[in-house]
Amino acid sequence: MDLYEYQGKELLRNYGLETLPGIVAGTPEEAARAAEALGGTVAIKAQVLTGGRGKAGGIKVVSNPREAREAAEQILGMDIRGHTVRRVYVEGGAEIEREFYLSITVDRTAKRPLILFSTEGGVEIEEVAETNPDAIVRLHVDPLVGLLPYQVREVTFAAGLEGDAAKGVGRTLNSLYEAFEGLDASLVEINPLVVTSEGHVLTLDAKVTVDNSSLYRHGDIADLHDVEAADVQEQRAQEVGLQYVKLDGNVGILGNGAGLVMSTLDVVAQAGGEPANFCDVGGGADAEKIAEALDIVTSNEQVESVLFNIFGGITRGDEVARGLLSAIEGTGITLPIVVRLDGTNAEEGLRILAENTPENVHTEETMLEAARRAVELARDGGR
């Protein structure tokens, strides 16, 4: 789960990280009032769950409430990489002397936390990795032991830091590691981490991603989930416990098992079509769940045909077929549905479908044939 900058900063402050004072605003008036309360030069920053807002014009530095209002007017409602800006963060200013980059991520290959530190702050780390890889210090932490003092020294010495800057960055790193563990984060990134002319080390921008699997033990963080920002279908799917991802095409896709569904999407693309979504209904032939999934998939108005790809494992093909028929009956869907059923008792399942099929249901034997059929039907327009 990705958090907005202002949410991430609030959580990081609990671990002792220093930030500038800031106020969230949802309207230009609120932004003007916030600028007045903070006083002096402030930054108006778009709050979106994506990167690249600076380049998109989503951050403006202003010197009074009137300018703050104008800036907020421009930024609110802006589209940044498909995300609509609905809030800005009005943040106080600081005299910046140096900018660094600091992050902790989960290194899947090493199976350990990985710390990245760079003296080139304010730039995307991928860019630094290409242009000046030597500017990046990398360090793995043993999760059973935690971050040790010598490792913190290794980072600050390798970065060539001295005096107060070394101490401040060291303290920040310790706090950030505590936050990474405490928040069950899969990413905590501070870019830039700045040293002010008074020697303070401040978190100027923060990106925090919390591991979805850990949310059961972080109810406070789970509550931060922004329902309004979520796609309608994705939100509904989440509520009923379905794995659903919306895409841009017109062939709706359902199947059982993440791998099989991903593969179905690929085969549809190979057949010249465009998948409208990823939807894993999980194992089982539970008619209610299939009906729910069908309803969500077809509520996306771009969908012109549906491809239902099921592999009968422990749940037999005949049960799947009966579940599907009752689901179609229950939802009253008239869009063309191509069913491809394979695995245990698939023949029996296909026979049941053939005998009872509503007009809009077509069966195919292979994934490839089913994909071609679904793509053709989508092209002809199912609605």
Next chain:
Amino acid sequence: MAILVDDGTRLLVQGITGREGAFHTGRMLQSGTNVVAGVTPGKGGQDYEGVPIFNTVDEAVGETGANASVIFVPPPFAADAIFESLAGGLSTVCCITEGIPVHDMMRVAGYIENKDATLVGPNCPGVLSPGKSNVSIMPGDIFMPGNVGVVSRSGTLTYQIVNELTQRRIGQSSAVGIGGDPIIGTDFIEILSLFEADPETECAVMIGEIGGNAEQLAAEYVRSEMDTPVVAYIAGFTAPEGKTMGHAGAIVSGGESTAEAKSEALREAGIRAATNPSEVAELVAEALAGREG
């Protein structure tokens, strides 16, 4: 022969009295697996379908000589169950549970480094050696004994491919689901090395997907270390960046995590790569024919 589980497997089921645990224990018993013990804290002394239940793994191992475990414990308690199995000295631990926090799994991964044990999963279907032992939630009926080893990050995609192999009368030595999470125990390389060393396995199938770089590392291993032919398939070409596609570990986050990058690595390593699941069985048939000829 087979890998990880075989006739000598004496299985312990952690979470045997839960809904999933009970259901799949029944199925594993039906397919002839030697299930010797179950563990559910607080239910020691009872039994399930004739399998004695113990309060702790330590007690269960002492009483029954179990040498492998399969875990059906809910996510908040699953990492603890893995630690308990590893501490109990079990050499093969299969964790079926989906949804274990990543930080829990990093601690497990750190702990297992000093243990002589193989952790399969989590978020996996388990391991099945047809005709010998079924330590999994896989549908046993679609398998047949034979010479093809299968290793995969996905459950149903494995079933799909195994089913097509079986329909062509191409049997399997073992099928291993290594799991769809970001942090998993055993990986492609370890399983491929077991297949390479297994005299019965004449061809290996590797089923990968988006996320991480395990397929690239495996491709390099296949190129430099393996004589056994390998057929691969990668899912997720159409996955958008930054979206989790069902499996917690299946996410495109740039660079090496894309299906294109993985396929490219496979091609460069000279591995036969299928463009759809059905083609896997065709390529396996070709590889086996090439080996005979």
